Amino acid sequence: MATQFATQPSKQRWAEMEEEDGEDLDFLLPPKQVIGPDVNGIKKVIEYKFNEDGNKVKITTTTRTRKLANARLSKQAVERRSWPKFGDAVHEDVGSRLTMVSTEEILLERPRAPGSKPEEAKAAGDPLSQMSKGGAVLMVCRTCGKKGDHWTSRCPYKDLAQPSETYTDKPPGSELATAASGATKGAYVPPGMRGGAAERTGSDMRRRNDENSVRVTNLSEDTREPDLLELFRPFGAVSRVYVAIDQKTSMSRGFGFVNFVNREDAQRAINKLNGYGYDNLILRVEWATPRTN
DNA sequence: GTTGAGCGC
Numbered sequence: 001m002a003t004q005f006a007t008q009p010s011k012q013r014w015a016e017m018e019e020e021d022g023e024d025l026d027f028l029l030p031p032k033q034v035i036g037p038d039v040n041g042i043k044k045v046i047e048y049k050f051n052e053d054g055n056k057v058k059i060t061t062t063t064r065t066r067k068l069a070n071a072r073l074s075k076q077a078v079e080r081r082s083w084p085k086f087g088d089a090v091h092e093d094v095g096s097r098l099t100m101v102s103t104e105e106i107l108l109e110r111p112r113a114p115g116s117k118p119e120e121a122k123a124a125g126d127p128l129s130q131m132s133k134g135g136a137v138l139m140v141c142r143t144c145g146k147k148g149d150h151w152t153s154r155c156p157y158k159d160l161a162q163p164s165e166t167y168t169d170k171p172p173g174s175e176l177a178t179a180a181s182g183a184t185k186g187a188y189v190p191p192g193m194r195g196g197a198a199e200r201t202g203s204d205m206r207r208r209n210d211e212n213s214v215r216v217t218n219l220s221e222d223t224r225e226p227d228l229l230e231l232f233r234p235f236g237a238v239s240r241v242y243v244a245i246d247q248k249t250s251m252s253r254g255f256g257f258v259n260f261v262n263r264e265d266a267q268r269a270i271n272k273l274n275g276y277g278y279d280n281l282i283l284r285v286e287w288a289t290p291r292t293n
Numbered sequence: 294g295t296t297g298a299g300c301g302c
Contacts, residue, residue: 217295244297255295284295291297 029056144234149278156272157234210259212239212266215288217255219243220279225256231273232258236265257288 029048037043045061085092140147143155152158216228225241232238243256260266266287274285 213296215296242297247298253295253297255297257297286296288296 146230154277156276210290212260212263213288213290214258214260214266214270215255215284215286216258216273217284217286218281219252219254219256219283220281221252221254223252223256223279228256228258231278232260232269235260235269235272237261 029050032048033044033046035044035046043063045063047059047061049057049059051057082094084090084094139149139151141150141155142152143158146155150156214232219228223243225243228243229238229241232241237260238258239261240259241256242258244253245251246253258266258269260269270285270287273283276283276285
């Protein structure tokens, strides 16, 4: 090759010619042909090109024009186009095609965007304090301030008294005590947890927190521990949140546990959140049986 | 249908 160039410097290889002067060779090709569009909207374009090897190639492109797309509309759709215009388009010609672009601002927020929860929880500290947060959303619960999850009327916390934080601030006969005792019926209470909390002595209350363990099942697979904490925190001090993770797939197994410092808070959470729709699923919230090891 | 990890004298 090198010697070729040396003896015949003006002669170039095909490949090089095509790269550098390819456009100039187009005159060697037959002209581009356009056929149609026919009655069906089919349009054919026949072109000729040189391929990589320098050979002439015929390229046929078949396209459908918009006319065909219209022709394929249902008869009803076509008929609708002849209807008189109404509304803002009332002054338009019958045959005119008018597309209205809404200027209304519609803000959509993914209610549970991945990773949004922990920061939000950290920043707000408490879901109840999120009420003061600004921002345009479609749905903001006026009771708990949670956005995009439920309306005020569906809020699981809506008729909930302030969560109890300590053991000593609950006078007997208060709304809290009433709610706790009234809600007990129907729900399974493990033997170790039976009996009113008010009757408990100081030593009973110093039980391990695991005793106030609440099992949450039917969680959506993208529910994480911060989400559970956010969901259960309004009922009272939460000592532990756990979401079971499949070791193989590292996906949620759809259940978890929440431990409350106070048993009665756990009971109220069970009463309020069992059967509560969360992420399109109906939660099951019950007392957890002690873990077996 | 659905009930947790890991520690290791």
